[in-house]
Structure formats: C-alpha cells, structure tokens
Amino acid sequence: MLFRKRITYHQLSDEELVSLYRDKSSSDIVGEIYKRYGHLVMGTCMKYLKNQADAEDMTMNIFEKLPNKLKNHSIERFKSWLYMVTKNECLMLLRKKGHASTEITKELEAKDELHLAEAKEIKYEMLEEAIQELKEEQRKCIELFYIESKSYQEITTLLKLDIKKVKSAIQNGKRNLKLTLEKRNEFKSAI
Numbered sequence: 001m002l003f004r005k006r007i008t009y010h011q012l013s014d015e016e017l018v019s020l021y022r023d024k025s026s027s028d029i030v031g032e033i034y035k036r037y038g039h040l041v042m043g044t045c046m047k048y049l050k051n052q053a054d055a056e057d058m059t060m061n062i063f064e065k066l067p068n069k070l071k072n073h074s075i076e077r078f079k080s081w082l083y084m085v086t087k088n089e090c091l092m093l094l095r096k097k098g099h100a101s102t103e104i105t106k107e108l109e110a111k112d113e114l115h116l117a118e119a120k121e122i123k124y125e126m127l128e129e130a131i132q133e134l135k136e137e138q139r140k141c142i143e144l145f146y147i148e149s150k151s152y153q154e155i156t157t158l159l160k161l162d163i164k165k166v167k168s169a170i171q172n173g174k175r176n177l178k179l180t181l182e183k184r185n186e187f188k189s190a191i
Contacts, residue, residue, distance in 0.1 A: 006169075009028060009032040010032060010035075011027060012032075014033075014036070014078035014079060015075075015078060017029055017032060017033060017078075018070055018075055018078055021067070021070050022070065022071060023183070024056075025067065025071075030063065030066055030067055030070075033063075033066065033082075034063055037079065037082055037153050038059065038063070040079070040082070040083065040086075041059045041062055041063070041082065041086045042055055042056070042059045043060075044083060044086040044087060044090065045058040045059050045086060045090055047090075048087065048090035048091065049090055049093065050092065052142060054093070058086075058089060058090060058093060061089065062085065062086055062089055065089075069085065114183075126181060126184060127177070127181070130177050130180040130181055130184070131143065131177065132174050133180060134177065135173075135176075136175055137159075137161075137165075137168045137169050137171055138170075138173035139173065139175065140159060140169075141155055141159070141161075141166055141169040141170045141173060142173040142174070142177070144158065144159075144168075145170050152167060
C-alpha cells in the first residue's frame with residue numbers, strides 16, 4: 001500500500017506557497033493564502049472603501065484574480081505585494097466611481113513627495129561622488145565654500161592660498177562638477 005505524503009500548506013512560507021502554486025495551480029494553496037491574509041485584505045478594503053459591502057465584494061474580487069496574478073508576477077515579499085495589490089484595486093474602484101477622495105489625493109501627494117525625496121537623494125549622492133573626483137585643491141575649496149559655508153577669506157587662511165587662487169579653484173571646480181554630472185546623466189540615459 002502506497003502512502004502519499006500530504007503537504008501541509010500552513011507550514012510553508014508565503015514565498016514557498018507562491019512557488020508551489022506556480023507549479024501546481026492548486027485552489028488549496030489560494031485557500032491557505034486566504035486563511036493567512038483574508039483579514040488583511042478585508043481591513044485594507046475597509047480603510048479605503050469605508051463600506052462593508054464594497055469591502056467584502058472587493059476582497060472576493062481580489063482573491064478571484066489572485067491565481068492569475070500569482071502566475072504572472074514576480075513576487076519577492078508576498079505580504080507587501082498583496083497589500084499593494086489590494087490598495088491599488090481599491091483606488092481604481094474609487095476612481096471608477098468618481099470619488100475624488102481626499103485620501104486618494106493624499107496618497108498620490110505622499111507618493112510624489114517620496115519620489116522627489118528619492119530623486120534628491122540620488123542627486124546628492126552623485127554630487128558627492130563627483131566632488132571626490134575633482135583635483136584636490138578644487139575639491140577642498142568647493143567643500144569649504146559650499147558645504148561648510150566658509151568665506152573666501154577663511155578659505156585662504158585655512159588652505160594658505162591666494163584669494164585669486166581660491167576663487168579660481170571654486171569657479172573651475174563648479175565647471176568640472178557640471179561637466180562630470182552632465183556626462184553621468186548622458187551615460188545613464190544611454191543605458
């Protein structure tokens with residue numbers, strides 16, 4: 001008599017469940033995901049839709065679409081991914097219904113602010129790297145003048161340089177920084 005080893009899905013990690021679903025397409029796996037995260041999806045739907053009937057409908061809609069999404073998306077952190085799917089589905093429904101919700105507006109504004117902050121951070125990192133590539137005299141003058149807010153006179157004293165040399169180093173350093181950053185942007189856009 002052959003005994004088949006029964007897989008207990010509750011012992012598997014989310015990532016293992018997703019991988020197994022891609023191989024087997026078993027509705028039991030989706031059932032296990034529902035057991036684990038049905039409450040999360042429902043709670044998120046309630047947060048955005050603010051109506052129990054709509055939230056329940058959306059939860060069922062999400063779990064109906066889930067099998068196709070599991071097969072078609074590369075998923076690294078399942079719980080975060082499921083939350084984003086749920087949030088996006090709710091926002092799409094609200095837009096479809098014509099709700100100009102302040103929550104949607106706040107959500108979009110927060111995303112824009114995050115993207116701007118990330119873009120600024122990337123620019124600062126590129127600028128710091130470019131400063132390090134300057135000739136030593138230019139680098140020191142740029143750092144003292146722009147980063148440490150030193151005056152020309154303070155820089156001449158600190159570096160024991162003539163004031164004309166300090167002004168020239170700052171001007172040439174700025175020009176070289178601009179050229180370096182432009183080259184990097186051209187390189188990035190070519191990739």
